[in-house]
Amino acid sequence: QSALTQPASMSGSPGQSxxxxxxxTSSDVGGYNYxxxxxxxxxxxxKLMIYDVSKRPSGVSDRFSxxxxxxxxxxxxxxxxxxxxxxxxxxxxxxxxxxxVFGGGTKLTVL
Amino acid sequence: QVQLQESGPGLVKPSETLSxxxxxxxxxxxxSYWSWIRQAxxxxxxxxxxxxxxxxxxxxxSLKSRITISVDTSKNQFSLKLSSVTAxxxxxYYCARIGSGGARWDYWGQGTLVTVxx
Numbered sequence: 422q423s424a425l426t427q428p429a430s431m432s433g434s435p436g437q438s439x440x441x442x443x444x445x446t447s448s449d450v451g452g453y454n455y456x457x458x459x460x461x462x463x464x465x466x467x468k469l470m471i472y473d474v475s476k477r478p479s480g481v482s483d484r485f486s487x488x489x490x491x492x493x494x495x496x497x498x499x500x501x502x503x504x505x506x507x508x509x510x511x512x513x514x515x516x517x518x519x520x521x522v523f524g525g526g527t528k529l530t531v532l
Numbered sequence: 533q534v535q536l537q538e539s540g541p542g543l544v545k546p547s548e549t550l551s552x553x554x555x556x557x558x559x560x561x562x563x564s565y566w567s568w569i570r571q572a573x574x575x576x577x578x579x580x581x582x583x584x585x586x587x588x589x590x591x592x593x594s595l596k597s598r599i600t601i602s603v604d605t606s607k608n609q610f611s612l613k614l615s616s617v618t619a620x621x622x623x624x625y626y627c628a629r630i631g632s633g634g635a636r637w638d639y640w641g642q643g644t645l646v647t648v649x650x
Contacts (some may be wrong), residue, residue, distance in 0.1 A: 457636040459577070466626055466640035467577065478638065510577050514635035520590055521635055525576040 424522035425450065425511055432530040438499040441527045443511030444492060449522050451492035455514035458487060458496045461526075462507045470509075471496060498529075506531040534559040536627050536641035543647050544621075550614040550646055554627030561585050561608045565630035567637060568601060568612045570623040578623075582630060583610055617648045 426444040433439040443450065443458075450456055456474045459467035469478050471487035474494065484499045494513070498505055511524040540552035554566070567582040581591035583601045591599045595614070603610040614621060624645050628637035 453635075455635040459637075466643050467637070468640075469631070469636060469638050472631065472636040473633065512577070512636070517590075518593060520582070520592070521579050523577045523579065 424515070425513060425524035427509075427511060427524035427527045429525070430528045430530065432532055433498075433501045434532045435501050435503065437501050438497060439501060439529065441496045441498075441509055441511075441529070443494040443496070443513075443524050445494075445513055445522065446492055449513040449515040449519075450489065450494050452516075453514045454489070456487065456489060456494040457512045458485075458494075459510045459512065460505075460507045461510060467510060501531050503531050505529060534629060534639040536629065536639060538625060538627050538641045538644040540644065540646070542645060543649065544617055545650050546618055546648055547616055550612070550617050550621065550625075550648075552612045552625055552627075552644065552646070554610050554612075554641060556608045556610075556629075559629075561603065561605055561610065565634070566603070566610045567628050567630055569626045569628055569637070571626070571643075572620075572623040575623075580612065580614075580625075619648050622646065622648045 454474050458471040461467040474489045475487040486497045508526045510526045515522045535557045537555045544550045562585040568580040583589045598615045600613040624643040626643045627641045629639040631638035
């Protein structure tokens with residue numbers, strides 16, 4: 422069982438917006454502004470999409486945005502495209518010993 | 533462009549030691565933190581541990597007794613050893629660079645599947 426809770430699957434139509442949640446505790450998501458999100462296509466390595474809750478690495482589309490409220494972080498994808506169909510994983514810093522915890526991943530289907 | 537490539541046996545027998553190496557190209561391994569992450573079939577990601585080029589390490593508490601991560605700056609490589617493996621250690625193992633600021637991975641290897649089976 423993963424430390425962070427994500428919905429197992431979500432779906433949306435092209436052009437729509439979708440928000441994936443990632444719920445933790447005050448010891449991880451709620452305690453630090455170090456949440457990151459990764460996109461993973463089948464058989465491929467994860468790709469960093471969001472870091473420090475809401476920052477985008479160079480080259481990542483601005484259709485991807487991140488936010489946090491309390492112990493829950495969110496990834497919003499606007500203007501869904503077929504290429505967004507992938508697994509999305511959230512991750513949070515959890516202190517110097519545990520270091521990080523991951524969510525179980527959310528499989529996004531673009532209908 | 534920073535590139536990472538995992539190498540090592542794809543099949544390990546139960547109770548033996550899993551050994552993987554990550555070769556970094558396009559950047560010096562010095563001055564950065566480098567990590568191992570794994571993903572069991574159909575499961576989420578799991579952080580294993582990290583090492584700084586200076587040799588400083590931090591390991592997942594649940595795996596700490598079985599893990600050794602080392603670095604060879606002369607070869608621009610870092611390595612993972614996981615002892616006493618069981619079927620539960622079957623996973624795709626990724627090496628990755630921790631981005632500046634920490635707690636995120638900005639460059640990843642393609643991953644290598646390690647199966648634990650007799």
